[in-house]
Amino acid sequence: MVERHRIFRVTVIAVLLSILPAASATALRPQSSGRNLSPQSTVLSPESLSEPHLANIRQLTAGGKNAEAYFSHDGRKLIFQSTNNWTTGESATWPLSSDEQLGCYQIYVMDLELGRTRLVSTGVGGTTCGYFFPGDRRVLYSSTHLAGLHCPPKPKREGRYRWALDDYDIFSVRVDGQQIQRLTTTKGYDAEATVSPDGKTVVFTSVRDGDLDIYTMHLDGTHVQRLTHEIGYDGGAFFSPDNRRIVYRASYPRDPAEIEQYKSLLARNLVEPSQLEIFVMNADGTDKRQVTANGASNFAPFFHPDGRHIIFSSNVDGRGRSFHLYLIRDDGSRLERVTFSGTFNSFPMFSPDGKQLVWVSDRSATKPGEFNLFLADWIP
DSSP: OOHHHHHHHHHHHHSSSSSSOOOOOOOOOOOOOOOOOOOOEEEEOEEEEEETTTTEEEEESSBBBEEEEEEEETTSEEEEEEOOOOOOOSOOOOSOSSEEEEEEEEEEETTTTOOOOOOOOSSSEEEEEEOOOTTTTTEEEEEOOTSSSSSSOOOOOSOOOOOOOOOOEEEEEESSSOSOOEESSSSSOOOEEEEEETTSSSSEOTTTTTOOOOEEEOSSSSSSOOOOSSSSEEEEEEEOOTTSSSEEEEOOOOOOOHHHHHHHHHTTTTEOOOEEEEEEEETTTTOOOOOSSSHHHHHHHHETTTSEEEEEEEEETSSSSOOOEEEETTSSSEEEEOOOSSSSSSEEEEEOTSSEEEEOOOTOOOTTOOBBEEEEEOOO
């Protein structure tokens, strides 16, 4: 039973670790959602009184797989990834809804005030991990389009779910999709990139030195520095509001057999994370501290604007049955569950002023495998 739950944890977490390419994709065409609803018309109720931190919950998308939504610095827009072909123009209004499915994720920017969305990635290859630069005129994301126009193939199932480390590079582009600039040029996986609040530094995960480690670089891709050196996966990094610390997730093999298995898979550009814990370190890689130690799958951490709390997703309650959002102090104390509705809640981000929370959930899903974006007012 323990082994079954462990396998289930890996399978579910892999679904929305944003690295789920499929068979093929073609260039995108303009696609209307077919609906004309304002953001205010889709307010949902929290799950009775069990979600006291959430109010005025709004569903922003409807159908398909939508993930990793992150606020612009002015709090008026979201960048997100989706397998749906929403639009290349400004005709789609939300809740975004489309029956046309792409083979893999593309990156979009949603205007929360106007209810419009725009494609910002190239529309070919696989993409992941969009994020705004300060000023909100440019964004970054990772893409495989230089390696091929089709979605990267899925790895062969051999028991447990294995996550493919495809040949992603990190790119910068204007919010209208123009003036694309390549920031990484090393062969292999460069992804999971975010930007410091002061706009000076990009933090990302790369396999360039033979392991999955966290690095920083300047906005133009220069001055690359490696921050982690432990054997295992380090990724999903975000800066603290004061730019001084980084929160991230990590999975480390625990004995010689696991180390050998990890290295064997890595040589085949695969990773099979099981337990994931949350860590915090200084922005230069020093003073690493473990925040969670529950043996579950803990991921998608993000700092609250107060710099003292971290919100993240975990299956610590139920051990594989469902993932929910939790709030914890940065010293690992005062763990509090935030969500109770649905079976998958993850990729949370606070608005810059701390008044709103955006996240991904399967609540209100109409079919299995559907994940949508939700926005709520945050009640301290």
